[in-house]
Amino acid sequence: xxxxxxxxxxxxxxGTAGWIAAYAxxxxxxxxxxxxxxxxxxxxxxxxxxxxxxTARTFHEYMGIDEADFVRATGSTFKLGISFEDWAREGDRxxxxxxxxxxxxxxxxxxxxxxxxxxxxxxxxxGPYCLEHEAAAQGRFxxxxxVPLNYAYHLxxxxxxxxxxxxxEAAGVRRVEGKIGExxxxxxxxxxxxxxxxxxQVVEGDLFIDCTGFRALLIDKALGCKFEDWSKWLPTDxxxxxxxxxxxxxxxxxRAMAHEAGWRWKIPLQHRVGNGxxxxxxxxxxxxxxxLLNEKLEGDVLIEPRLIRFKAGQRPQVWVKNCIALGLSSGxxxxxxxxxxxxxxxxxxxxxxxxxxxxxxxxxxxRFNEQANREIEAIRDFIVLHYxxxxxxxxxxxxxCRDLDIPDTLKQRIALFRDAAHVYQDTHDLFRIDSWVQVMxxxxxQPLSYHPAARLMPETxxxxxxxxxxxxxxxxxxxxxxxEDALRSFASPAG
Numbered sequence: 001x002x003x004x005x006x007x008x009x010x011x012x013x014x015g016t017a018g019w020i021a022a023y024a025x026x027x028x029x030x031x032x033x034x035x036x037x038x039x040x041x042x043x044x045x046x047x048x049x050x051x052x053x054x055t056a057r058t059f060h061e062y063m064g065i066d067e068a069d070f071v072r073a074t075g076s077t078f079k080l081g082i083s084f085e086d087w088a089r090e091g092d093r094x095x096x097x098x099x100x101x102x103x104x105x106x107x108x109x110x111x112x113x114x115x116x117x118x119x120x121x122x123x124x125x126x127g128p129y130c131l132e133h134e135a136a137a138q139g140r141f142x143x144x145x146x147v148p149l150n151y152a153y154h155l156x157x158x159x160x161x162x163x164x165x166x167x168x169e170a171a172g173v174r175r176v177e178g179k180i181g182e183x184x185x186x187x188x189x190x191x192x193x194x195x196x197x198x199x200x201q202v203v204e205g206d207l208f209i210d211c212t213g214f215r216a217l218l219i220d221k222a223l224g225c226k227f228e229d230w231s232k233w234l235p236t237d238x239x240x241x242x243x244x245x246x247x248x249x250x251x252x253x254x255r256a257m258a259h260e261a262g263w264r265w266k267i268p269l270q271h272r273v274g275n276g277x278x279x280x281x282x283x284x285x286x287x288x289x290x291x292l293l294n295e296k297l298e299g300d301v302l303i304e305p306r307l308i309r310f311k312a313g314q315r316p317q318v319w320v321k322n323c324i325a326l327g328l329s330s331g332x333x334x335x336x337x338x339x340x341x342x343x344x345x346x347x348x349x350x351x352x353x354x355x356x357x358x359x360x361x362x363x364x365x366x367r368f369n370e371q372a373n374r375e376i377e378a379i380r381d382f383i384v385l386h387y388x389x390x391x392x393x394x395x396x397x398x399x400x401c402r403d404l405d406i407p408d409t410l411k412q413r414i415a416l417f418r419d420a421a422h423v424y425q426d427t428h429d430l431f432r433i434d435s436w437v438q439v440m441x442x443x444x445x446q447p448l449s450y451h452p453a454a455r456l457m458p459e460t461x462x463x464x465x466x467x468x469x470x471x472x473x474x475x476x477x478x479x480x481x482x483x484e485d486a487l488r489s490f491a492s493p494a495g
Contacts, residue, residue: 005359006322007033010205012180012195012218014039016157017327017344018211019164024348026171027063029355035172038195038203040179050267050274051079051254051338052152054098055430059345065167067143068490074159075270077250077487078143079152080136082337084442086258089391094442095253096337098150099132101434102469108453111437112421113462115447116454122463126441128470130434131477136253140480143490147476152338154254154267154274176203180212183222191322192218207356210325214310214332219325225315227331233384233404234312235397236262236334240289241276241306244299252483256336257296260284261397264296265335270487272302278334283397310334312380318372319365324351331376336386339379342430347372374428381410382431382439389414389443414445421447 009025011018014037022037060070070076081097102110110129117123127133132149135141142149169175178197186193194204210218219225231237250268257264262279277293284292286307293305314331318324327344350371354364387401388410406414416422417440423433457465480486 004032004357006206006355006357008205009033009035009207009209010195010203011035011037011209011211013037013211013213013329014161014165014175015211015213015327016161016164016341017213017329018209019161019168020341020344021209021211021326021348022173023164023168023171024059024063024345024352026168026173028352030172032357034174035168036174036176036203036205037168038176038178038180038197040177042179050157050269051154051265051335052341053338053430054150054152055342055345056152059349062349070163071153071487071490073163074153074155075272076153076155077268077270078141078252078483079154079254080132080141080149080252082254082256083136084256084258084386084439086392087256087263087386087390088442088444090258092442092444094438095127095133095136096435096438096442097127097130097133097136097253098152099130099434100150101126101133101437102129105453108451109423109433109437111423111441112451112454113457114466115421115450116457117462117466120459120462122459123466124470126438128473129466131473133438134473134477135480136251138477139249139251139483140477141252141483141486142480143486147480151252154250154269156269156271156274176201180217183218185222189321190223192222206322207360208323210323210329211327213328216315216325216329218323219315219318219320219329223320223323225317225320225325227311228313228316229311230313230380231311233380233406234334234387235280235282235400236278237309237311238281238286238289239276239278239308239310239334240293241274241308242293242297242304243302244273244275244297245302246271246273247299249482249484250487254338258392258398259292260395261289263336264293273299276335278336280397283395283400314373314376316373317365317369318347319368322360324368330372333376333379333383336383337379337431339430343376343379346375371428375430377407377409378426378429378431381407381413382436384410385414385436385439386443389440389445391444414440417447418445419448421450 026035081095083095085093104110180195181198182196184194192208194202255266261284265276267274279289318330390398392398423436425433
């Protein structure tokens with residue numbers, strides 16, 4: 001790379017974000033870069049990002065990570081979606097699955113035909129027309145074979161970080177132990193030149209990646225890029241996290257269970273269960289939250305519940321001068337749809353695609369920031385949707401969520417679906433049309449009309465087509481092993 005100016009990469013902070021960045025960079029550009037990661041064993045990580053979405057599999061494939069090796073090393077299980085319980089109303093349950101629903105045409109998405117069939121009384125609920133939905137509901141899974149499933153992982157965040165660290169260090173990443181005492185900047189340009197550790201070590205670099213979590217030591221404290229608060233749309237700001245022993249076979253989905261001032265998660269791993277309670281401190285005291293969590297726990301507690309404070313929002317610029325913020329230092333959307341690890345992976349992927357070997361280009365950083373902003377804003381809207389569309393009674397929290405003045409972008413999406421069942425996915429949108437449909441219907445948003453083309457199919461033909469589709473899916477699911485059996489076979493050394 002003639003004229004290369006960016007060679008020394010310094011990653012501030014470890015954890016999931018730091019080691020994802022370190023391994024991706026050394027895996028793809030290791031022969032051209034010197035990569036150093038600075039972290040302190042004395043500084044803990046949030047470590048509750050234990051659920052992913054299918055994009056994690058794609059990222060692992062790009063990085064050449066062996067799936068069986070990863071699953072064994074991280075205690076992972078497989079995930080086909082998220083079960084939302086008590087969200088629209090108490091007693092409701094629906095699954096946001098990772099699969100495609102039915103078969104669409106170039107002009108009309110499947111759910112328009114389903115709405116027509118439902119109106120005629122000849123359709124089941126929409127779930128049975130999705131392979132992943134039915135596999136999740138019946139606790140079945142296979143990672144390979146004749147039934148292709150779109151899936152993600154439940155993983156142990158601590159083990160995942162250690163696993164990636166092992167891969168990264170073996171590939172040439174240098175780890176420096178120590179706390180950052182000073183961020184040294186160029187007096188003229190303001191660019192970061194080095195990290196000065198508390199013990200006096202100086203780690204110089206050309207490009208810096210801020211993975212210091214909510215502290216945001218580089219992007220905020222040094223470079224002054226302040227946090228844009230989204231609490232007015234996402235009022236939850238606290239979480240209690242705790243681990244328990246398994247008391248049942250791991251299910252191939254995450255559970256998200258609404259409560260009086262937020263929701264609880266339950267994430268099954270091979271060796272334990274991750275549990276947590278997310279809540280708004282304006283609507284629930286820490287004492288009440290701890291009491292509620294303890295009431296709902298199943299299995300022996302392995303660690304005492306840990307309290308985490310957070311605030312939803314983003315940095316308007318995640319790439320400033322020669323610093324890029326990843327993970328919690330760049331912004332935070334609560335873990336309801338398991339997007340945190342995805343946002344790290346997609347940011348690293350974009351960095352690799354536009355790597356500024358000859359020096360930071362304002363055009364590149366501006367484009368990078370624009371993409372990051374549009375994606376996280378679309379994710380924000382999808383999360384707000386779950387809260388805003390509720391009919392729960394007797395709770396100030398849920399009433400306040402219903403009364404929110406939501407972003408205009410989300411108002412448009414809701415109006416399009418309510419008026420004519422229209423859903424779209426822009427190029428920057430993470431969530432597909434099928435995801436929006438499942439959540440909107442699950443949250444009891446019923447369209448007033450649907451595409452007229454759905455009326456062109458004769459009722460007998462529609463009934464037969466739906467029956468065939470449902471039957472094919474039912475037979476495919478019946479051929480799958482139980483999730484626990486598939487996991488046991490897959491994760492064994494001989495698997």
